[in-house]
Amino acid sequence: MSTKKDMIERQLKKRSIEDKAVLKAMQDVDRRLFVPEDMKDKAYEDSPLPIGKSQTISQPYIVAYMAQALGLKDSDRVLEVGTGCGYNAAVLSRLAKQIYSVEIIEWLAKQAKENLKKTDYDTIEVRHADGYEGWPEEAPFDAIQLTAAPPKIPETLKKQLKIGGKLLAPVGTSSQKLVLIERLEEDKFKKETLLMVRFVPMTGEAQKD
Template sequence: MSTKKDMIEFQLKGRGISDAGVLQAMEEVDRSLFVPDEYQDKVYEDRPLPIGKDQTISQPYIVAYMAEQLHLQKDEKVLEVGTGCGYNAAVVSRLVNKVYSVEIIEWLADLAKENLAKTNYDNITTKHGDGYSGWKEEAPFDAILLTAAPPSIPKPLKDQLKIGGRLLAPVGRLNQKLVLLYKTGEDEFEEKTLLPVRFVPMTGRADKGGSYGK
């Protein structure tokens, strides 16, 4: 059975995660709070685990990798699209000032609230809704993170990013890639492809052939 120390040393440091803040956040956040009882013996294994109804908690490495690629700062405000069970939001909350997270599946949004309440972290706000539209009332954001894959990045999310901000998302349906956008102007972006990934598809408006920004 893997321990938290194994996770940090072998799954994260051993695979190139070197940001001290990210490693500390991964150590601080108790993944066991987000995993059902029947999988507690697998909490620190580097793989997704079922959390019910065909949903999963992300593997520790990808959570750490995405946080590291965003280069998050303590004074920043972050939007997460796809709260899931709340684990990723909890990790990101240790690195920034405030996290806003949207979850389209109502029972998952409720589960995330329950799980996050156990952490006593007070800088995470969640809501049930379609993340395609972002969270306009709290925009603009320093960084935006998607944990479900749209066919292309929704324009409302790009609009809600500060100039100088970063957006990280898995993009595509069959062949997904992890894409990092830098907002360099009002409607100008630099794009960097990081690695092939496999995430659940983004549902809601993103799944209905909505209008997407390039």
């Protein structure tokens, strides 16, 4: 059984996670609080875990890698598309000022709210809605992170980025790439592919693109 120390030292530090703020966030947020009772002994393992109805909590390394790639500042406002059980939002909340998180599956949105209520993560707002539309009334955002993979990045989300803001998303169907986009100007974006990944597909309106 892996311990939290194993998770930080072996899974993160030895695998290119060097950002001290990210490492502290991963240390501070207890993954055990976000997994089902029968999974708590596996909470610190370097793998996704089932949380019910074919949904999973991402492996710690991917959560840390994505947080590090965004390079968040403590004044940033972040949109997360795909709340899941709330774990990723909790980690992001340790790195940014405010997290707005959208979850398309109603029972998951409720579970995330319950999980977060048991903690002191009070800078996270969770909404049950289709993340394709983002959270327009709170836009623009300093960063947007998707935790489910659309066939292509929705234009609606790109338009909710600040100039200079970054959007990070797994993109693709059978083969997925983690893509980082930076908004340079109103209609100018820089795109970088970081690594191959495997996420659940983004459902709802994204599948019609």
